[in-house]
Amino acid sequence: QVQLRESGPGLVKPSQTLSLTCTVSGGSITSMDYSWGWIRQLPGKGLEWMGVIAYESSTDVSPSLKGRTAISRDTFKNQFSLQLSSVTPDDTSVYYCTRLAKATMSYDYWGQGTQVTVSS
Numbered sequence: 001q002v003q004l005r006e007s008g009p010g011l012v013k014p015s016q017t018l019s020l021t022c023t024v025s026g027g028s029i030t031s032m033d034y035s036w037g038w039i040r041q042l043p044g045k046g047l048e049w050m051g052v053i054a055y056e057s058s059t060d061v062s063p064s065l066k067g068r069t070a071i072s073r074d075t076f077k078n079q080f081s082l083q084l085s086s087v088t089p090d091d092t093s094v095y096y097c098t099r100l101a102k103a104t105m106s107y108d109y110w111g112q113g114t115q116v117t118v119s120s
Contacts, residue, residue, distance in 0.1 A: 001026040003025045003109075004024055004098070004099065004109055004110065004111040005022070006019050006020055006022055006114040007022075007023065008020035008114065009116070011117050012091075012117070012118050013118070014087060014089065014118055014119070015086060016087060017085045018082070018084040018118070019082070020084075020116070021079050022038075022080050022081045022084070023077070028078060029055070029075060029078055029079070032055050033101065033103065034055065034101055034102060035053065035055070036097065037052035037097070037099075038071065038082045038096070038098070039071060039107070040094065040095045042090075043111075050071075050084075051066075052071070052112055053073055053080055057072075057073060059071045065084070067106055069085075084098075087118045089118045092116065092117050094113045094114065094115050095115075096114075098110045098111070
């Protein structure tokens with residue numbers, strides 16, 4: 001029932017800001033039962049948790065990324081977004097938006113993922 005879909009540019013130049021949007025259908029991002037997050041998979045490596053935004057708009061960001069990561073939302077569009085500033089080629093990754101179910105503390109729904117390449 002719940003569907004998440006990432007959207008945004010697939011190519012970003014170094015030093016610029018990577019911006020992605022997750023559109024949610026079949027559920028409300030203002031529900032108290034869930035948080036909404038971003039996870040990425042670096043080439044040849046495992047998953048890296050980036051951060052989440054809760055129903056009341058509070059955020060929690062990975063310490064390694066907190067200096068340049070922002071997560072926001074648009075409740076009217078039922079969307080939440082990721083902004084990663086000052087990107088380098090090391091930020092090239094597949095980016096996923098996800099739903100965190102508080103009852104189980106598990107990411108029960110994922111978007112299909114979107115490839116973002118940082119290159120000049």
